[in-house]
Amino acid sequence: MAPAFDPMVGRYVRLAIDGVAHRLYFEEAGPENGIPLVCLHTAGADNRQFRHLLADAEITRRFRVLAFDMPWHGKSTPPDGWEREEYRLTTASYTAAVRAFCAALELDRPVVMGCSIGGRIVLNLAIEHAAEFRALIALEAADFQKPWYDTAWLHRPDVHGGEVCAALISGLIAPQSPPVSRHETLWMYMQGGPGVFKGDLYFYRVDGDLREKVKTIDTKVCPLYLLTGEYDFSCTAEDTLRTAAQIQGVEVQVMKELGHFPMSENPAKFREYILPVLDRIAR
Amino acid sequence: MSPAERFARLPDLLAADSDLRRRGRWLNADCRIDIGAEPFYLTLRDGALVDLVRGPRLLRSVAFSVSGTEDAWQRHWQTIPEPGWHDLFALTKRGAASFDGDLRPLLQNLQYFKDLLALPRRLAEAS
Numbered sequence: 001m002a003p004a005f006d007p008m009v010g011r012y013v014r015l016a017i018d019g020v021a022h023r024l025y026f027e028e029a030g031p032e033n034g035i036p037l038v039c040l041h042t043a044g045a046d047n048r049q050f051r052h053l054l055a056d057a058e059i060t061r062r063f064r065v066l067a068f069d070m071p072w073h074g075k076s077t078p079p080d081g082w083e084r085e086e087y088r089l090t091t092a093s094y095t096a097a098v099r100a101f102c103a104a105l106e107l108d109r110p111v112v113m114g115c116s117i118g119g120r121i122v123l124n125l126a127i128e129h130a131a132e133f134r135a136l137i138a139l140e141a142a143d144f145q146k147p148w149y150d151t152a153w154l155h156r157p158d159v160h161g162g163e164v165c166a167a168l169i170s171g172l173i174a175p176q177s178p179p180v181s182r183h184e185t186l187w188m189y190m191q192g193g194p195g196v197f198k199g200d201l202y203f204y205r206v207d208g209d210l211r212e213k214v215k216t217i218d219t220k221v222c223p224l225y226l227l228t229g230e231y232d233f234s235c236t237a238e239d240t241l242r243t244a245a246q247i248q249g250v251e252v253q254v255m256k257e258l259g260h261f262p263m264s265e266n267p268a269k270f271r272e273y274i275l276p277v278l279d280r281i282a283r
Numbered sequence: 284m285s286p287a288e289r290f291a292r293l294p295d296l297l298a299a300d301s302d303l304r305r306r307g308r309w310l311n312a313d314c315r316i317d318i319g320a321e322p323f324y325l326t327l328r329d330g331a332l333v334d335l336v337r338g339p340r341l342l343r344s345v346a347f348s349v350s351g352t353e354d355a356w357q358r359h360w361q362t363i364p365e366p367g368w369h370d371l372f373a374l375t376k377r378g379a380a381s382f383d384g385d386l387r388p389l390l391q392n393l394q395y396f397k398d399l400l401a402l403p404r405r406l407a408e409a410s
Contacts (some may be wrong), residue, residue, distance in 0.1 A: 026285065158391070171370025233377075
C-alpha cells in the first residue's frame, strides 16, 4: 500500500530579518503559480495551526498556501545568541519578519492571513505596506484589546510554562469545537519555548496599539477582511466591530460557534467562513 | 436546582472523573469558592476532594478563593454556555467573578481548576 502522505511539504529557508541571519521553517501546498497565501500563526504557537488549510484541495486548487514558523517558534531556529537576550516581539520586528519571508520566497503580491497577533500585524501591513499585498485577512484582530491576565505567570520557574499557557488560552476555544481539535490546539501551546508566548504578548499588549492608526487604512489599495469568532473573549466580536467601524470598505464577519483559533479548533466550521472570502479574492 | 445546590454535588462529580483526579494528582490545596453569597471550603489532596464544607466558617484560612455571582455560575454551567460566560477568565474579564489570595496553586494547576469548577455543567440543568 502507498504511504498515506499529507499533501504539504516542509523545508527551511535562510533569510535576514533586520540584518540578523535566520533559518525559518515553513510548509507549503498548492501550485507554484497559484495565488500566494501566507498564513501567520497565533502567539506562542506555530504553523501547524494551518495544517487543515494546507491540506484543503478546494483551497490549494487556486492558492499556493505557505505557513511559516515565526523566529523562536516551532521548528524555526532562534537567532545565534538567543540565550543572552529576552525575546520580545515588536510591531517593527514582526512586520520585518513577514516582509522578509515574502521577499525571500519571491512572492508576487501575496495574500496574507494572520490570526490573533497575526491578525494584528495584518492590520499593520494594511496601514504601512498595503500596496505589497493582493488582499489581507485578519482573524481575531482588533486595533487594541483589554488584557485579561498578568503575563508574568507565563514564564517563571514555579509554574510549568507550557501547561499554564495552554490552560489560559483553553477558554478561548468555543465549546462546540471537536475535542480532538481542541486538544491538538492546546498541545501546540504546551510545546512553545520558555518565555516565547510572553514575548509575543509584548507586541500584542504594549507595543502594538493601533488605535487611531487603523483609520488610515485604504481598502481601495488592498482589500481587508476581518473575521472573529463569537467565543473569543480576548479579541471580542465588539473589539473587531469597533475596529471595522473605523475602516471604510472593510468586510467584517462574526463567526458563530468559533473562538480564538478558528483554523485549528474547528477546521470544518472555519472552512464555511473562509472559503467564500478566498473565492472573492481569487476572482 | 440553585447554583449552590449544584456545586454541593461536587464530591460525586469529581469522584466520577478519574481522569481529572489523575491530572490533579500533584495538587494539595485549600481554597474557597463563593457561589454568590454562599462560600464553599474545598480541601484537595492528591487531586481528590477530601472535604467540602458549605457555609461560612469564621477565620478559616485558604490559599485562594474564586468568587462569582449566582448568575455567573448559572450561565457558566449551561450545557453549552453563551459566549463570554464559557470560561473562568471570561467571567473575571467581565467583572462577574474574581480571584483572590495566593494564586500560585491556582496557576500551577489551572486546567485542573477550570475543569473542576466546570463539573456542575454535567448535571441536568435547572429542574
